[in-house]
Amino acid sequence: MSKKTAIIGAGIVGLVTAYTLAKKGYTVTVYESYDKAGEGASTHNAGVIHVLQPPPWKWKSRLTKNAYKLYDELSRELDFPILETRTHLVYRGSWEKMIAVSIAVALKMLGYKVSLTDRSQLREDCPAISDQIQGAVTVWNYRTVNPSDIIASLVDKLGDLGVEIYYNSPVRRVEEKTSHITVYPVAAGGLDYGYAIVAAGPGSGYLAQDLGLRKIKTGYFKGVMVWTDLSCEAIIAGLRQPSRTGKTKGGAIIPWPDGRVLMGPSFQETDNPYDTSFSDEDLENTANNYTWILREEPVIKGGFAGTRVKNLEKDDFDVQYTRRAIVFQGIDSPGFSTAPLLARLVYEWVIRND
Numbered sequence: 001m002s003k004k005t006a007i008i009g010a011g012i013v014g015l016v017t018a019y020t021l022a023k024k025g026y027t028v029t030v031y032e033s034y035d036k037a038g039e040g041a042s043t044h045n046a047g048v049i050h051v052l053q054p055p056p057w058k059w060k061s062r063l064t065k066n067a068y069k070l071y072d073e074l075s076r077e078l079d080f081p082i083l084e085t086r087t088h089l090v091y092r093g094s095w096e097k098m099i100a101v102s103i104a105v106a107l108k109m110l111g112y113k114v115s116l117t118d119r120s121q122l123r124e125d126c127p128a129i130s131d132q133i134q135g136a137v138t139v140w141n142y143r144t145v146n147p148s149d150i151i152a153s154l155v156d157k158l159g160d161l162g163v164e165i166y167y168n169s170p171v172r173r174v175e176e177k178t179s180h181i182t183v184y185p186v187a188a189g190g191l192d193y194g195y196a197i198v199a200a201g202p203g204s205g206y207l208a209q210d211l212g213l214r215k216i217k218t219g220y221f222k223g224v225m226v227w228t229d230l231s232c233e234a235i236i237a238g239l240r241q242p243s244r245t246g247k248t249k250g251g252a253i254i255p256w257p258d259g260r261v262l263m264g265p266s267f268q269e270t271d272n273p274y275d276t277s278f279s280d281e282d283l284e285n286t287a288n289n290y291t292w293i294l295r296e297e298p299v300i301k302g303g304f305a306g307t308r309v310k311n312l313e314k315d316d317f318d319v320q321y322t323r324r325a326i327v328f329q330g331i332d333s334p335g336f337s338t339a340p341l342l343a344r345l346v347y348e349w350v351i352r353n354d
Contacts, residue, residue, distance in 0.1 A: 003025065003026050003027050003194060004026070004027045004029075004192075004193045004194050004195075005021055005026050005027070005028050005029070005193055005194060005195045005196070005197065005350070006028075006029050006030075006031065006171075006181070006183045006191070006193040006195070006196045006197070007028060007029070007030045007031070007196075007197050007199065008030075008031050008171045008174075008183070008196060008197065008198045008199065008200045008203075008204075008207065009030075009031075009032065009198065009199040009200035009201060009203070009204070010030050010031075010032035010034075010037035010038065010165055010167075011037075011038055011040055011041065011042035011199060011201060011335075012038065012042040012147070012150065012151065012154075012335065012336050012339045013042075013199040013328060013331070013335050013339045013342055013343070014030060014032075014197065014199040014200075015030070015037060015038070015151065015154040015155070015158065016074070016154065016339040016340055016342075016343040017197055017199065017339075017342070017343040017346050017347075018030050018154075018158055018163055019154055019157060019158060019161070019163075019343070020340075020343040020344060020346070020347050021343075021346070021347055021350070022158065022161040022162070022163050023161065024347060026350070027162075028158075028161075028163045029163070029164050029165075029166070029191075029193070030158070030163060030164070030165040030166065031166050031169045031170070031171050031183070031185050032165060032166065032167050032168075032169060033168070033169065033170035033171075033200070033203065034167065034168070035167050035168050036167060037151050037154070037155050037165065037167075038147065038148070038151035040201050040202075040273075040274070040306070040307070041201065041306055041307065041308040041309070041335075041336070042147060042151060042336065043147045043148050043151055043306070044147075044223075044276055044304060044305065044306020044307070045147055045223070045306055045308070045336055046144075046223075046225055046251075046252075046254050046262060046264065046265060047144050047145045047146055047147050047254070047256060047262075048142065048143075048144055048235065048252070048254060048336075048337070049067070049068050049071050049082075049142065049143035049144065049145065049336075049337045050064045050142070050334065050337040051064060051065060051068055051087075051112065051139060051140075051141045051142055052064065052065075052087070052107070052112060052139050053334050053337070056110050058315070058316045059316055059317055060316050060317050060331075060332075060334040060338070063317075063334065063337075063338040063341050063342070064334055064337045064338055065111070065112070066341065067337055067338040067339075067340060067341040068141055068142070068143050068337075070340035070341055070344065071143055071145075071340055072143075073340070074150075074340050075145075077157075078150070078153035078154065078157055079153060080145065080146075080149040080150050080152075080153045081145070081146070081149060081257035081258070082143050082144075082145050082257060083143060083144045083145070083255060083256065083257040084141075084142075084143060085142050085143065085144060085233065085234050085235060085255065086138050086139065086140045086141070086142055086234050086235065087138065087139045087142050087234065087235040087236075087237060087252070088117055088122055088125065088126075088136035088137075088138050088234055088235065088236050088237070089103070089136055089137040089138070089139065089237055089238070089239040090122065090129075090133045090135070090136040090236060090237070090238060090239060090293060091133070091134060091135060091136065091137075091238075091239040091240075092132050092133060092134055093134065096134075096239055096240070097134060097135065099239065099240075100116065100135065100136070100137045100239055101116065103137050103239070104116055104137045107137070107139065112139060112140075113139070113140040113141055114137060114138065114139055114140070115137075115138045115140070116135060116136070116137060116138070117135055117136045117137075117138045118134075118135050119133060119134060119135055122135070122136055122236075124233075125232065125233045125234040125236075126230070126231070126232040126233070126234065126236055126253070127231060128230055128231070128232075128294045128295055128296065128298070129236070129293065129294065129295065130292065130293055130294055130295050131295065132292070133293060136236075136239070137239065138234075142235055144235070144254060144255060144256055144257065145256075145257060146256055146257065146258060147336070166185065166187075168187070169185045169186060169187055169188075170185070170186050170203065171183055171184060171185050171186075171200070171203075171207065172184050172185070172186050173207075173210050174196055174198070174207050174210045174211060174325065175190070175210065176211055176322055176323065176324050176325060180192045180193060180194060180324070181193055181194070181195065181196045181324040181325055183196055193324075194324065195324050195325065195326075195350055195353070196324065196325045196326075197325070197326050197328075197346055198325060198326065198327040198328065199328045201273065201309050202218070202220070202273040202274075202309055204327055204328060204329045205218065205329055207327065208320060208327045208329060211322050211325050211327065212322070213320040213322065213327055214320065215329075216311060216312075216313050216318050216329050216330055217311075217312045217313050218309050218310060218311060218312055218329065218330045219269060219309075219310045219312045220269070220270050220271065220272065220273045220275075220307050220308070220309060220310065221267045221268065221269060221270065221307065221308055221310050222267070222268050222269075222270045222272075222275050222276075222305055222306070222307045223264065223265030223266065223267050223305065223306055223307075223308065224264055224265055224266050224268075224278045224282045224283065224285075224286045224303060224304075224305045225262050225263070225264040225265050225286070225303050225304055225305070225306075226262060226263045226264050226283050226286045226287050226300055226302075226303040227260060227261075227262060227300070227301040227302040227303055228253075228261050228262070228263055228287070228298040228299065228300060228301060229261075229298055229299040229301060230253065230261040230263075230294075230298045231261070232253055232255045232261045233255055234255065235252050235253065235254050235255070236252060236253040236290075236293055237251065237252035237253070238292075238293065251263075251264050251265050251266065251286075251289060251290070252290075253290055253293065263286060263287055263289075263290045263298070264286045264287075264289075264290075264303075265286065266282070266285055266286040266289060270307060272307065273307055273309065274307060275305070275307050276304070276305050276306055276307065277305060278303060278304070278305040282303075282305070283300050283302075283303045284300070286303070287300055308332055309329075309330050309331070309332065310330060310332050311329065311330025311331070311332060312330070313330075315332075317330070317331045317332075317334070317335070318330050318331070321349070323353065324353070326346055326349060328342075
């Protein structure tokens with residue numbers, strides 16, 4: 001029984017966890033409420049594997065600092081393309097340059113690979129950089145991927161490993177006993193497992209309550225991304241990111257492995273955790289947040305939107321445990337960046353409990 005594990009949620013965290021456990025000989029079953037994998041935030045995101053997630057004392061920051069190495073390993077095993085790159089945090093003027101130098105020193109002391117980059121080097125990475133940009137703090141070891149490539153590769157590999165994924169199968173309840181945990185999918189009766197890993201996005205909190213755990217307060221944020229005609233080989237973000245619309249939270253100009261370059265995201269609060277709608281005005285507002293970095297406005301070639309769950313209580317991962325279950329809530333975008341490391345931590349937890 002202990003080798004049987006249920007994964008609730010076929011997003012990036014759930015699928016990588018399923019893959020990690022299946023490789024180690026566990027019998028894994030995945031339950032997904034959508035009709036295909038990765039339909040939530042896992043595919044509707046910018047595809048950035050972050051190295052830096054400030055502030056540095058948060059757990060999510062400590063995880064992202066090293067998770068990129070595991071993505072390199074995952075890319076080799078699953079054969080999906082990955083772009084090794086860096087992030088330029090660009091600045092304008094003498095005052096911002098002083099801030100940049102201070103940030104570079106602090107990040108080096110924390111163990112990050114950091115350098116100061118002048119405008120000529122920035123132009124090599126992104127020819128459209130504005131003359132107003134004086135330089136950048138460059139943080140190395142970033143990666144970008146097409147999230148759909150990872151999800152597709154994971155689904156194929158899980159099939160090869162004998163992992164069953166049940167689509168259109170939301171789990172309505174979980175019940176923990178001394179020797180096992182029972183999962184109740186909508187389309188079936190109770191099914192017994194040794195362990196259950198809950199990574200169900202908006203649905204995780206309700207299953208946490210079934211296990212006697214706390215449902216944390218979460219919110220939902222929709223981000224809009226824009227495809228552009230830019231040529232860019234590195235991620236470009238503002239050291240201090242201004243917003244013309246008041247609807248942005250960070251964001252960057254982002255190259256993908258296939259040569260496409262994105263801008264965004266812009267962020268809007270929403271009550272709908274599954275909202276992927278956007279308008280031409282949304283695309284224009286998103287692009288406008290980054291035109292200060294560029295010499296000319298890029299051509300908008302399309303875009304997409306996605307909604308993520310946000311932990312409103314502590315802006316960090318929330319992970320709760322019982323004897324036979326782990327529940328992830330409100331893990332936000334670092335969940336994508338750290339999925340392989342989270343999966344490894346889950347496996348180590350299962351080993352300790354066996």
